[in-house]
Amino acid sequence: MKTETIGSITGSLASELNTERSSVRSVVFGALALWLCLVFILASQGAFVASPGSPPLPIFVGVAIPLALFFTAYFGWQSFRDFILGADVRFVAAIQAWRWGGLGFLSLYANGILPGLFALPAGLGDMAIGFSAPWIVLSLVRNPSFAASRRFVIWNILGITDFVVAVAAATLASGAFPGINTLIGNVTSSPMTRLPLVLIPAFMVPFFTMLHLTALFQARQLARSEKSISRR
Numbered sequence: 001m002k003t004e005t006i007g008s009i010t011g012s013l014a015s016e017l018n019t020e021r022s023s024v025r026s027v028v029f030g031a032l033a034l035w036l037c038l039v040f041i042l043a044s045q046g047a048f049v050a051s052p053g054s055p056p057l058p059i060f061v062g063v064a065i066p067l068a069l070f071f072t073a074y075f076g077w078q079s080f081r082d083f084i085l086g087a088d089v090r091f092v093a094a095i096q097a098w099r100w101g102g103l104g105f106l107s108l109y110a111n112g113i114l115p116g117l118f119a120l121p122a123g124l125g126d127m128a129i130g131f132s133a134p135w136i137v138l139s140l141v142r143n144p145s146f147a148a149s150r151r152f153v154i155w156n157i158l159g160i161t162d163f164v165v166a167v168a169a170a171t172l173a174s175g176a177f178p179g180i181n182t183l184i185g186n187v188t189s190s191p192m193t194r195l196p197l198v199l200i201p202a203f204m205v206p207f208f209t210m211l212h213l214t215a216l217f218q219a220r221q222l223a224r225s226e227k228s229i230s231r232r
Contacts, residue, residue, distance in 0.1 A: 024083045035066060036203055043198045049190075055176045056193055062202035063167065070210050074217070084214050085221055089147050090140045092211050092218075096159060097133035099208065102126025113191055115184040118166070118173040125162030129155075147215070148222040156212045156219070163205050170201070 039062070042048065048058045073080045105123030108114040136155055139146045146152055172180055175188040191197050 020079055021083060021086070024079045028080075028083065032207070036199075039199060039202045040195070043195045043202065046194070048193045048198050048202060050174070050176075050193065053176055054174075055171050056174050056189070059167075059170070059193060059198075059201050063206050066206040067209060070206075070213070074213075085218055087214055087218070089215055089218050090137050092214050093133060093140060094137045095211055096136075096208065097130050099126040099133070099159075100130030102130065108191075112187055115173045115187045115189060117180070117184055118169040118189045118192075121169050122162075122166035125165060129159045129162060145222065145226070147219050148226055149219075153216065153219050156215045159212045160209055163209055167201070167205070 042062075048056075048062055050056045050058055074084060075081070102123040102125065105114060105119040105126070109116050109119035109123070132155065136152065139152070170189040170192055173184055173189040175181055175184075175190060181188075192201055
């Protein structure tokens with residue numbers, strides 16, 4: 001009788017957890033879709049285009065607000081934090097493989113659409129993360145504890161660093177700095193503020209940063225669990 005009661009309670013709790021996780025997943029996917037639509041609508045109205053001779057502040061806002069909401073949800077909403085910490089880290093890392101598309105920046109540079117000051121570091125950095133992603137995923141498949149390794153942490157930090165460098169380079173090449181304008185000529189990073197390229201800094205950059213943060217949060221949790229076990 002007791003066994004049946006315990007089994008019933010366990011099954012009920014598992015069902016509630018699955019229902020809650022499914023609910024959070026729906027909210028997350030809905031928010032991502034809404035965010036993408038909002039970025040597209042704003043971009044179509046030129047909301048991300050800065051004034052001539054000014055730094056790309058609208059792009060900064062477009063990157064900062066989603067990340068601020070992510071941190072707020074993670075630290076202030078337990079269900080969301082559980083969702084992030086329970087995500088399949090192999091899938092999270094595998095999505096980064098799409099960043100091989102940084103090759104497109106090099107193509108735009110070769111065709112005189114984007115300045116090398118921005119396109120080269122942004123493109124090469126993305127390609128490095130994208131092409132190395134399969135090896136990271138393979139390491140996670142072979143050894144799940146790899147997620148707590150220093151190499152995995154460094155890889156994710158480098159992925160975020162690439163975005164920081166790209167945003168900084170785009171700012172310098174925006175045409176807002178006369179001294180640098182003489183080096184880049186008439187070719188600036190302004191195409192990144194208009195469709196379709198604006199979808200990269202206003203959506204993809206913060207989204208892929210969130211994936212890196214998800215991996216880092218899980219790495220920290222796993223490292224703490226391993227330390228706790230080793231002390232026993």
